[in-house]
Amino acid sequence: MTPSSSIASPGAAPAHDEHHDHHPSYLVDGTTIKSWLLTVDHKRIGLMFLFWVLLFFLVGGIFALLIRVELLTPGPTIMDAMTYNRTFTLHGLVMIFLFMIPAIPAVFGNFMLPLMLGAKDVAFPRLNLLSLYIYLGGAMLALWGMLNGGLDTGWTFYTPYSTHTTTTVAPVLFGAFIIGFSSIVTGINFIVTTHTMRAPGITWFKMPLFVWAIYATSCIQVLATPVIGLLLVLVTVENLFSFGMFDPARGGDPVLFQHLFWFYSHPAVYIMVLPAFGVMSEVVAAFSRKNIFGYRAVAYSSLGIAFVGFFAWGHHMFVSGQSTFVGGLFGVLTMLVGVFTAIKVFNWVGTVYKGAVDFKTPFAYFCGFLFFTVFGGMTGIALGTVSLDVPWHDTYFVVAHFHFIMVGATIMAFLAALHYWFPKMFGRMYHEGWALVSAALIILGFNATFIPQFLVGNNGMPRRYYEYPERFQALNVASTAGASLLAFGFVIIACYLTYALVYGRAAGKNPWRSKGYEWLTESPPPTHNFVGPQPTYPEEPHFYVDPKKAEVPDAV
Amino acid sequence: MSELLNNILFLPEAASTFAERVDLLHHFVVGTTMVMSAGVGLAALFMFFRYRRRLPAQATEYVVPTLKTEFLFVSVPLVFFLAWFGIGFRDFTWVTTPPKDAMDVYVMGKQWMWKFAYPEGPNGVNVLHVPANRPVRLLITSRDVLHSFYVPAFRIKMDALPGRYTQIWFEATKPGTYQVLCTEYCGLSHSKMLAEVVVLPEEEFDVWMKEQRRGRLQDRQDALADTSLVPPVARMVEQGQVLAGTQGCLKCHSVDGSQHIGPTFLGLYDRVEKLDDGQDIRVDEAYITQSMMDPGAHLVAGYQNVMPTYQGKLQGPETAAIVEYIKSLRTANVREGASEGPAYDAIQ
Numbered sequence: 010m011t012p013s014s015s016i017a018s019p020g021a022a023p024a025h026d027e028h029h030d031h032h033p034s035y036l037v038d039g040t041t042i043k044s045w046l047l048t049v050d051h052k053r054i055g056l057m058f059l060f061w062v063l064l065f066f067l068v069g070g071i072f073a074l075l076i077r078v079e080l081l082t083p084g085p086t087i088m089d090a091m092t093y094n095r096t097f098t099l100h101g102l103v104m105i106f107l108f109m110i111p112a113i114p115a116v117f118g119n120f121m122l123p124l125m126l127g128a129k130d131v132a133f134p135r136l137n138l139l140s141l142y143i144y145l146g147g148a149m150l151a152l153w154g155m156l157n158g159g160l161d162t163g164w165t166f167y168t169p170y171s172t173h174t175t176t177t178v179a180p181v182l183f184g185a186f187i188i189g190f191s192s193i194v195t196g197i198n199f200i201v202t203t204h205t206m207r208a209p210g211i212t213w214f215k216m217p218l219f220v221w222a223i224y225a226t227s228c229i230q231v232l233a234t235p236v237i238g239l240l241l242v243l244v245t246v247e248n249l250f251s252f253g254m255f256d257p258a259r260g261g262d263p264v265l266f267q268h269l270f271w272f273y274s275h276p277a278v279y280i281m282v283l284p285a286f287g288v289m290s291e292v293v294a295a296f297s298r299k300n301i302f303g304y305r306a307v308a309y310s311s312l313g314i315a316f317v318g319f320f321a322w323g324h325h326m327f328v329s330g331q332s333t334f335v336g337g338l339f340g341v342l343t344m345l346v347g348v349f350t351a352i353k354v355f356n357w358v359g360t361v362y363k364g365a366v367d368f369k370t371p372f373a374y375f376c377g378f379l380f381f382t383v384f385g386g387m388t389g390i391a392l393g394t395v396s397l398d399v400p401w402h403d404t405y406f407v408v409a410h411f412h413f414i415m416v417g418a419t420i421m422a423f424l425a426a427l428h429y430w431f432p433k434m435f436g437r438m439y440h441e442g443w444a445l446v447s448a449a450l451i452i453l454g455f456n457a458t459f460i461p462q463f464l465v466g467n468n469g470m471p472r473r474y475y476e477y478p479e480r481f482q483a484l485n486v487a488s489t490a491g492a493s494l495l496a497f498g499f500v501i502i503a504c505y506l507t508y509a510l511v512y513g514r515a516a517g518k519n520p521w522r523s524k525g526y527e528w529l530t531e532s533p534p535p536t537h538n539f540v541g542p543q544p545t546y547p548e549e550p551h552f553y554v555d556p557k558k559a560e561v562p563d564a565v
Numbered sequence: 566m567s568e569l570l571n572n573i574l575f576l577p578e579a580a581s582t583f584a585e586r587v588d589l590l591h592h593f594v595v596g597t598t599m600v601m602s603a604g605v606g607l608a609a610l611f612m613f614f615r616y617r618r619r620l621p622a623q624a625t626e627y628v629v630p631t632l633k634t635e636f637l638f639v640s641v642p643l644v645f646f647l648a649w650f651g652i653g654f655r656d657f658t659w660v661t662t663p664p665k666d667a668m669d670v671y672v673m674g675k676q677w678m679w680k681f682a683y684p685e686g687p688n689g690v691n692v693l694h695v696p697a698n699r700p701v702r703l704l705i706t707s708r709d710v711l712h713s714f715y716v717p718a719f720r721i722k723m724d725a726l727p728g729r730y731t732q733i734w735f736e737a738t739k740p741g742t743y744q745v746l747c748t749e750y751c752g753l754s755h756s757k758m759l760a761e762v763v764v765l766p767e768e769e770f771d772v773w774m775k776e777q778r779r780g781r782l783q784d785r786q787d788a789l790a791d792t793s794l795v796p797p798v799a800r801m802v803e804q805g806q807v808l809a810g811t812q813g814c815l816k817c818h819s820v821d822g823s824q825h826i827g828p829t830f831l832g833l834y835d836r837v838e839k840l841d842d843g844q845d846i847r848v849d850e851a852y853i854t855q856s857m858m859d860p861g862a863h864l865v866a867g868y869q870n871v872m873p874t875y876q877g878k879l880q881g882p883e884t885a886a887i888v889e890y891i892k893s894l895r896t897a898n899v900r901e902g903a904s905e906g907p908a909y910d911a912i913q
């Protein structure tokens with residue numbers, strides 16, 4: 010933390026030169042465009058993902074603001090109905106498929122997983138690069154389709170609307186299909202890496218919890234993504250060749266579509282939120298200088314969520330005409346997800362107990378995260394309470410709920426990860442004061458945006474409404490005001506992080522004095538992650554115990 | 566108390582028996598959620614303060630939960646969640662199981678309007694009249710894409726699916742006018758697919774229903790007088806009867822109780838049929854509709870799977886008409902008295 014002697018451009022072989030002047034950091038090891046575009050270094054691939062993911066977040070965010078401005082008044086405000094319908098579709102699709110799903114695994118998973126496992130790279134570096142290009146290819150195709158012709162089905166593509174609409178569905182579906190492969194490839198890569206590339210000393214139960222989370226996420230990705238791939242193909246075929254799969258006019262079943270869709274998309278929620286949980290386990294341990302309270306419970310609960318996450322999809326369909334009994338079954342299974350999440354929450358809070366809390370920016374995001382997870386999770390349980398879901402289904406209550414749990418929690422984790430690992434990735438520090446201010450703004454703005462949406466949903470406002478009855482206006486105005494606060498917070502972050510990239514103070518190897526494994530190497534790390542002998546891993550990660558007082562931690 | 570909570574939570578007026586149940590559970594759930602969130606939040610806040618870092622490299626104790634702690638972490642939330650679920654599921658079962666004496670109304674969603682039809686009464690667009698304090702069952706279908714029928718004040722919602730009927734019921738408790746919204750995205754004017762439910766005191770409803778019939782009768786006679794107009798087949802049951810003939814149902818199904826290629830329609834509704842696979846099934850609207858759309862799904866014992874599907878051949882309202890026709894055939898001549906007036910036009 011103290012500005013050390015090593016104030017130099019990141020990685021340009023500063024201070025302790027005797028060690029690594031021939032081991033430049035991955036950032037400067039090759040500076041041609043080609044050396045980036047064709048790199049097989051997981052860290053460079055992670056950074057490129059970061060660039061694209063942030064760009065798509067910006068696109069999705071702009072569309073979010075357009076939605077909010079449109080909803081400022083009950084009638085038309087800035088656009089016509091068709092444009093609005095395309096706008097929320099674009100917002101949803103971009104945010105889900107291009108931002109949320111890849112965000113943490115593809116950026117921080119890629120960057121940190123090998124570092125945390127003491128490995129030189131992921132198991133299949135070339136495949137890793139391929140997954141980036143598959144993702145970009147699919148993204149471009151989908152975006153092209155959305156801008157040329159424009160799609161208005163919502164990101165859920167429900168049939169028979171999606172097979173009847175005159176807007177162009179096929180390229181977008183195909184784009185999403187392609188992006189799915191990127192997801193699968195990344196998932197396989199992480200699973201194999203975790204199984205085969207752990208450094209000596211890192212047993213399964215000494216893996217950092219972020220690795221556990223990414224591992225569980227990858228399992229879901231590999232198992233669930235093919236289902237949506239299949240579904241998208243079926244819809245395309247139905248569209249192009251008039252198959253009667255989902256369209257009742259041709260003898261199909263529209264509810265079948267919903268089953269297949271949610272069989273993927275419900276676990277997809279955990280693809281978004283499990284990595285977030287993983288990040289937070291790292292952050293809370295690092296900033297309260299404590300071993301994770303109930304490490305095994307947290308690790309197992311990731312697997313538990315991944316598992317029961319597959320059996321809860323029917324809670325999206327309580328009023329779709331499915332049988333009452335089936336509704337009940339899905340309701341109970343939904344409760345189980347809640348219990349696994351509760352285990353994590355309690356153990357995070359337990360981690361702070363008897364810790365040494367340093368209230369830095371990532372920890373501020375942890376606080377926001379705790380709130381969004383508890384509140385978002387509880388509203389999820391409320392939605393799983395079948396009779397309550399009857400009035401809430403497809404209203405703004407649901408919009409608020411999923412923004413709290415998947416967007417809120419994921420964004421908090423994404424920002425926490427960005428701030429926690431920024432020194433590791435770029436070797437520089439950002440301005441703590443501005444960072445705390447923007448964290449406060451974002452957390453406040455987020456609440457101000459979505460708490461009114463819970464209430465307007467209670468009041469009965471359905472989602473995907475371009476116009477609405479007068480009585481919903483006050484809450485909508487509040488929500489829009491909150492959204493501008495939120496957007497302002499992001500602008501500040503963009504400013505000081507860009508500034509820090511160029512002018513930030515050198516971070517040094519481990520500015521947080523964290524005992525996470527990834528901090529055992531230089532910041533930024535050299536191309537093959539470690540210089541000299543590989544670090545050893547005698548202790549579990551985040552073992553902050555005073556050696557003099559240490560009782561041997563063989564417990565749990 | 567509950568009035569106050571409803572205001573804080575922005576809940577609309579509660580105007581059905583189901584709404585009262587939903588709100589009670591809602592308060593319970595929100596209450597415990599708030600207490601639990603506050604508990605977690607305050608504990609965290611307390612600890613951030615109590616355990617703030619004093620030295621940059623401070624060491625900490627190695628603390629791990631005991632088995633008992635972990636057990637508490639799991640069981641306390643689980644007990645609450647299951648309790649909510651239990652109550653919620655009981656209420657859900659209740660609202661998806663209409664009482665036998667419920668009055669039926671057919672609801673059809675169509676881009677972008679709601680159509681209502683009473684087996685015995687008028688039809689209408691975007692205005693549904695119902696009596697207070699009498700159970701009403703909605704049989705919901707769609708003409709085109711998915712819609713969802715939502716009345717916030719009654720706290721009920723049910724999807725409208727093309728080619729299929731779904732049902733839900735309610736009992737309105739207060740006369741008044743309540744908004745109906747569509748909550749399944751259905752295209753351009755999804756947000757304008759509004760309608761209203763007018764709840765009338767019981768006697769007024771009966772008067773209204775009579776009025777409607779008389780009015781319609783007058784219309785029809787005017788129409789008959791005007792020879793340039795071919796009068797539409799007026800009553801749902803009549804229309805169903807005609808359709809059953811033109812669609813060929815009656816080639817295989819008798820209406821006088823005699824067995825033919827298929828089972829007779831007489832007394833079919835509400836009968837318990839023995840199926841091929843040994844199970845029993847009670848004939849209701851859903852079963853009749855399914856038998857038209859997917860005849861092989863539940864084959865009645867003793868018959869062959871020869872019936873063609875009517876999927877795509879019959880429109881929602883036509884299906885409804887045939888269902889009504891079959892329902893009318895409870896005994897050989899139950900509908901004798903019902904010819905007193907054409908009630909309404911066929912819903913299109």
Ligand code: HEM
Nearest residue numbers: 073076077097101104105109163164416472473474492495
């Ligand atoms: C400034 C922040 C945001 C605002 C104000 C906002 C606003 C909205 C609104 C108003 C809707 C509802 C549209 C409708 O149903 O008519 C919506 C839908 C949605 N939002 Fe956001 N959003 C924001 C951020 C995000 C983020 C960060 C994500 C994901 C990372 C996201 C994901 C979604 C999704 C998936 C939907 C559903 C789209 C659909 O209904 O098809 N939103 N958002």
Ligand SMILES: [Cu+2]
Nearest residue numbers: 747749751755
């Ligand atoms: Cu609609």
